[in-house]
Amino acid sequence: MFRILVINPGSTSTKLAIFEGEKQVASKTLRHTPEELSPFKKLIDQYEFRVGVIEEFLKTLGFRYEDFDAVVGRGGLVQPIQSGTYKVDELMVSELKEGKYGEHASNLGAVIAYEISKQHGIPSFIVDPVVVDEMDKIAKVSGHPMFERKSIFHALNQKAVARRAAEELGKDYEEVNLIVVHMGGGISIGAHRNGKVVDVNNALDGDGPFTPERSGTLPLTQLIDMCYSGKYTLDFMKKRIKGQGGLVAYLGTNDAMKVQEMISQGDEKTRLIYKAMAYQIAKWIGRMAAALKGEVDAIVLTGGLAYDERYMVRWLKEYVEFIAPVLVYPGGDEEKALAMGALRVLKGVEIAKDYSEEVQKRG
Secondary structure: OOEEEEEEEOOOEEEEEEEEOOEEEEEEEEEOOHHHHOOOOOHHHHHHHHHHHHHHHHHHHOOOHHHOOEEEEOOOOOOOEOOOEEEOOHHHHHHHHHOOOOOOOOHHHHHHHHHHHHHHOOOEEEEOOOOEOOOOHHHHEOOOOOOEOOOOOOHHHHHHHHHHHHHHOOOOHHHOEEEEEEEOOOEEEEEEEOOEEEEEOOOOOOOOOOOOOEOOOOOHHHHHHHHOOOOOOHHHHHHHHEOOOHHHHHHOOOOHHHHHHHHHOOOHHHHHHHHHHHHHHHHHHHHHHHHOOOOOOEEEEEEHHHHOHHHHHHHHHHHHOOOOOEEEEEEOOHHHHHHHHHHHHHOOOOOOEEHHHHHHHHO
């Protein structure tokens, strides 16, 4: 049975898990305080600190690195690539260390996995990073040649639940058309056609519906007027788009459970705003149904907001069930998705892709 170590660094946490085959045998979420992280000026400077907490986790459980058949890290901001499981190589690591395509804590996952791989002779992988790009050329056309629509979304969880949905439908992932909706702090809505995400909103940079903390697609001229009014800084405007938009801007909280409680107590403004978020999500589902020419086997709801059956899930079903059946898989088990990507390679079900070759091929 294959044993896999999973490393998933976040901005204020390191999530670790150990899998034996498909079974998770251990896991831990290690929280990091601002005081612990403040000495590190750059993200990559956290490397030794993060390795230390991983080694302490393994020591507590009586494991050594040599006990594992593979180590898999969160992908991070690499170059746009096809989905799948990738061997971590020097080009990938050098780009992540440099933050060439953006800095995010998840960049550390592949870097740490690679060093473990080199030192202890076990393979290292990443699986479905956020920059997976399988969009049709027509979907990238924005409306002006100075701009191109980009594919940045919750690829890891979207791909994992899409495979699960296909299995529930009795088909292979490559045989189905799905609309997958990941609903968390950010919301991404992908059109999955025969195993590829051919269209998706850029969930990182503000495209799509508004979310618990992001403004989504805003009225463009009004936004431009604000930017050039002389009243606001660049940093202020960026935070209005991401971090201080959406539910936070309207209601003062990004906590969906608190919002649901406010609605249950009769707060009509809160109900309107929360339902407006569902309304916008539903409209984007409709856009993706059009991208699939109406041939949709299922609509899949996932992420933290999919736990809300009383309001969010019920409202979305009311809006979109006419398109296709709605399947609900709440949460987003990233550690399992990472482990299963590595396991498919170890079992020979999937061949690990070469990052350098993929980048060269895409030009």
